[in-house]
Amino acid sequence: MTSLETAAIPPNIAAQLPSVNFGFDELKERMAKFTLSFDDFIEKQRERQETVDNHKTIKKNIEHYEQEEIKIAANTEKEIQETADLESEISTIRSQKATREAENETLNAQIREQSAAITKKRAKLLEEKQALASQANHNQPELAFWEDYLGLRIEGAGRLDHVRFIFTCLDDADPEREFEIVVSVESRDYEIIGARPKLDEAAKARSLEILNDTRSIAKFLKSVREEFRKVGKQP
Template structure:
């Protein structure tokens, strides 16, 4: 184009320029530019609207996702709670089953236990009855011994100058007189007691005192023979030997 204009004459140039519709071209250019601007503006507007809708959609999606995630978390938690409750219920059921088995075992052995208890009660009753019989027998024995003491004292009191007294310690005191010829009223005392557990005679004191071996020998003989009269005569002989 530039080379063509270079070879054209001034007249030709003027004719060419005058033939061009410059205002029309300018108007067409302006019109085209306006149309282009409107399209660009519309496109930008559409893009903006699309962007807002896209953002709103993304926000809705995010919100829905949060709700779904919350539901999933709640479901998971409930599932764990349910699993824990199932485990607890299983443990309780197992404990109750064990208790049931123990009770059934106890019930199975109950007749034997009842019979054993019944036999033990019978044996205990028999033992108590035997002990009561022993106590009664021992009481009778002690009563017989006391009667023997009193009878012997009564028998010898007149001839041997013997009388008896009782102490708070349940002792029978033999009081001898007519022992010392120089002083017939002088008293010689011997304390005798029946042991409450063994039922054996005991010589708990003498006034005046005399040999321990002689006392042991007389008491052993009395417990062996239960001849209280012979015991009284032996004590009187020993007292007389001390004068």
């Protein structure tokens, strides 16, 4: 019924018409509650989605960090191995250095020992040289007599420390026949290197003992000459 129609109804009749309640207020209240519930639902859905998104992000970050952790662990293991290798190499180098230092010390000790031995030997050789020079001066007149009257000739024997003594006038049947003996003066104790004609070991030992005990060349030559004379008399 329109407002015009209502206005056309007399007041006494309008008062008798039934009152119609369309429930607008209730509907409005229900709509307000629905709106609140819907907004709350939307908010919860949004929060839930954010939570899901956060979980996804967190999961993704966790996976990323797990991969990074694996890489770091691999790098750490590699660095540990490299460090162990370097420490082993350093230990080897130190050991080699210690060995070389010990070898150098041993070598230096040997050098010092050899130097001392050489110095001692030089001093001894100088002493012997001086003694030989003194003996030579003493023996020179007698050696000259041996050379001039007894057919002795002194020569080198191919080495500076070898001396050859050559005798003649020992064989009555052949006065020019040569008898020779070679002596090494390399060490303090002289040695007989060879004799021609051959002398037996006992004869050489007797003459050599005289030489080393007395240091007299003249006495040695006299002994050798007597031994060669025995050989010269043999048929």
